[in-house]
Amino acid sequence: MHNLPAMITDLALILGTAGLVTLIFKKLNQPIVLGYLVAGFLVGPKTSIFPTVVGAESIHLWAEIGVIFLLFALGLEFSFKKLFRVGGSAGFTAVFEISFMILIGYITGRFLGWSTMDSLFLGGILSISSTSIIIRTVEELGFKNMKFVGMVFGILVIEDLVAVLLMVLLTTVALTRDFVGSEMLGAIVKLAFFLSIWFVAGIFLLPSFLKRAQRLLTEETVLVVAVGLCLLMVVFASNVGFSSALGAFITGSILAETIEGERIHHLVAPIKNLFSAVFFISVGMLIDPHIIAVYWKEVLLLSSIVIVGKTLFVATGSVLSGQTLKSSVQSGMALSQIGEFSFIIATLGLNLKVISETIYPLAVAVSVVTAFTTPYMLKYSGKVYGFIEKILPPRIVATLDSYSVMSFALSANRDWREQVRAYVIKIILNSVVVVAIFLLMARVSLPFLLERQVEEGPAKFIALSATLFLSAPFLWALAFGRTKKFDQLVLQQDKSNLSYVFLVSRIMLAVGLLGAMVAQFVPLRWAVGITLWMVVVVGYILSHKLKTVYHWFENRFLSNLHDDVTKKKARPSSRALAPWDAHITEFEIPAEVPYVGIKLHELSIRERFGVTVALIERGRLKITAPGRNECLMPHDVIHVIGTDAQLLDFKKFIQMETAEGMPHRHEELQSDxxxxxxxxxxxxxxxxxxxxxxxxxxxxxxxxxxxxxxxxxxxxxxxxxxxxxxxxxxxxxxxxxxxxxx
Known part of the structure; x- marks a missing residue:
């Protein structure tokens, strides 16, 4: 017993304390994350109430593992398809709010006399809301079916992505101390390049691999493969100069697109819960009551900035993006807190030794304060909107309504925007693949051949030949690849001249890119000759063959990205009737309720509640626009349109004579x-x-x-x-x- 490692003793102490404290917090209906922070405080070196941990270094090691699994799990919940479904409104609002919160945080830090680096990290800490606290609060208050919640979840998706990117940029700034120079620009370009490569390679390879190995994958092997891929990407990301958290997040987001995505998320959840608990406990261990007592004014100031600032900037961004004033105010008040990413950003600053140690406990204190205020902000958001509507002149309210209607009318032309976006993304991804192939061959394959005593001339010839062969299909797509639907929309918009402009621009881009890449292997005059030769081969001689090869790659990629096996059931769009309070949401019919088997016209749902049942999902069967003689059956998923008030009344009817609340399923709604x-x-x-x-x-x-x-x-x-x-x-x-x- 005396030989028991200190790490085991410490884990027993912190997890035992955490278990007790979190049970108390659960009983008090408070976020469990706060329970972890309190548990860490109780067993930390800053207090003597409980026995304290012995090996703080080992706890920090477990906390680092916790961050990896926390980001891995967030990536599994993120997925690129979810990002594409979030919509421009949530994306604009998130970027608008984060930008202003970083600026306000930086200005506040300078006002308090902090250093430039402390102020910059403070801006990052104050800019990201807590996904875990918001989701838990929304569920506990029964707000999941309200109109604004879809907007809130969309903003959280973008915030998670921006937080990961923000960590990379803050790391670059901290290491280079260059805020606007070439180092920062280089880091952004490098990050965008590697993200694109990870996305393309991951979507092309991983889903196919898991699909072929599906028969061999038990729960044990799926877990081992997923964790192994995560840690391999963590090592790779660290070796190319990025944080381990970014590698874990990207791996999770790619695995989320695979046939085993939901299964992996289910299996990883207990590991994530355990290690993230250790991480939050380690955060709590750094809470210093003395520092908080000394800096209590700063804690109150920063908490007020978070509550007021995030409410104001989210609401403003949401209104500017075309949402109604009511939805915007409710979204802003829901997002008025900071949480897990703030701790991770603060940890990053401490590990890089670029911020003051006082910032960490201040960030934790602000998170605790804003976490406690979040339920009240959500609960009274409707009343706050009512007050704002009363004091605003009627002309302003009418103008905002008209602006919302106009924005939704413009969104009716989203086919054009979606096709332009797909067109641009296709060009960017093909360019990235071409550059990646050339860099791989120039910096890996060519040095490998030279190390094997191959003479420089033959080595360059072999490497360049292989490079041109591998990149030819993507060069063809970059120059000549067409999107049929995009071309049709161009003709419909009477913009046929644009087709020629786009084609010439793409050919010039492909030729320029090819010449620049070839110049890495041979002198400039040879590069020009080889480029012209490739133009003839790609553009004329082998055009049909390259088109066939490229389409095979593209179809394989799109098949993996939009796999019907992993694709969620088609759901109604979460678009609302602007500027009405009506929107679509979903309910699942419990098994034991008295209205099961009764025809819809006998239930008089529209007459009693004012809502309309638009779709019934029964297993794989979808009953669109159900008729009056259709019945509701156990476990049907019904999609209903109505106002917030109508849907809350209808929810009570759905839950009639059942003790269970609604299932925890709120996915972004697809548009089929x-x-x-x-x-x-x-x-x-x-x-x-x-x-x-x-x-x-x-x-x-x-x-x-x-x-x-x-x-x-x-x-x-x-x-x-x-x-x-x-x-x-x-x-x-x-x-x-x-x-x-x-």
Missing amino acids: YSLEQYLLSDTSPFLNLSIRECGLREATRGLVVGIEREGQRILNPDSTVKLIKGDLLWIVGDREKILSLR
Whole structure:
């Protein structure tokens, strides 16, 4: 017993204390993260209430492992598809808020007399909200089905990504002490390049590997493979100059796209919970009551800046992005705290020895204060909006409503934006692949051949030949690859001249890139000759063959990215009826409720609650625009449109005679079955017909859930309402079928 390592004794002490404290916090309905911080404080060296840890260094080692698994799990929840589904509104709001919070944090630090580096890290610490605290608070208050929550979750996705990138940039600044120079720009370009390579290579290789090995993968082997890949990427990221946390996050986000993504997330969760608990406990061990007592004014000042600043900047960014004032205010108040990433950023500064030790306990204290205020901010956000609406002049409220309507009308043309984005991403990714192949061959393969005593001339010939062979399909795609839907949209927009501009620009980009890469192997005059020779080969002689090879790569990549096995069930879009309070959300029917098996018209759901059931998911079966004779069955997932108040009433009905709350499932909603606009023009075949007579239900496999007519709004209109010219219809249905009506 006397030979027991100190690390085991310390783990027993901190986990035993953490278990007791977190049970108390659970009983008090407080975030468990705060319980971990309190447990760390109790067993830390700054207090003598409990026995203290002996080997602090070993605890920091476990904490480092905790950060890796915490970021790995966040990556598994992140996924690139989720990023693409977040939408421009959440992305703009997150970037807007983070930018201003970093600026305010930096200014505050300088105002307090702190150093430049302390102030810069303070800005990063104050800019990122706590995903764990928000999710837990939303669940406990029963707000998951409210309109603004979808926006909040979208902002959190972007914040997680920005936080990881922010850590990389802060590391670069800390090591180079260069804020605007070439080192910073080089770090950004290097980061973007490696992120693109990891994304392309990971999506191309990992899903295919796991799909082929699926029969061999038990829970044990899946866990070992996933953790092994995570740690390998951590080592690789560290070797190329990035943080271990970034490598873990990227691995998780790539694995989230695979057939085993959900399974890996489930298996890794207990490991993440254990090690992240150790991390938060190690954070609590650094809480110094003496420092907090001395700097209590700073704690109150920074807490106020977080609460007021994040509320103000999130709400402002959200309004500017086209959201309603109510949703914006509620989103801002929900995000008014800091949490786990703030601790990680502070830890980074301490490990790099570039910030003062007082910042860490101050960050923890601010997190504790704002975590305790979060439930109250959420609970009273509706009343705060009501107060703001009363004191604002009616003209301003009407202007904001009109701006929201205009923004949603512009979003109806999102097909054009989506195709332009896909077009640009395709060019960037092909450019990155070409550069990566050349760099790999020039800096790895060529030195390898030279080390094996191959003469320089033959070695360069072999390396360059292999490089040109491997990069040829991607050079062809960069110069000549076309997106059929993009070309169709260009013609529809009467912008045919743009097609020639795009084509010439891409050819010039491909030729310039090829010449610059070849020049790494041979003198300039040889590089020009080889480039011209490749132009003839790629552009004329082997064009058809390269097109076939490239399409194989592209189809394989897209198949892995959009695999139907891992793709979530099609869900209605989370778009709202702007500027109405109505939106779509989902409920799962419990197994033992009295209304199971009763027809919808007998339940009178629309008449009683004012909501509309737009879709029923029953296993793999999707019942779109369910009829009056359809019944609700156990475990059906129903998608319902209504206002916040209507949906809260309906939620009580759904939970009738069941002790269980709603399942913890709030995924970003995909757009195969979505909420879209349709404007009735002179040529519309639906003019002067009632909703029932016009056949929109059959044509779109959907429902008309809203009409905007001459400034008036009709939510969930009756089927006898006649449609007239100028009506703006909101239809829940098959997105492609609705868009084809235009």
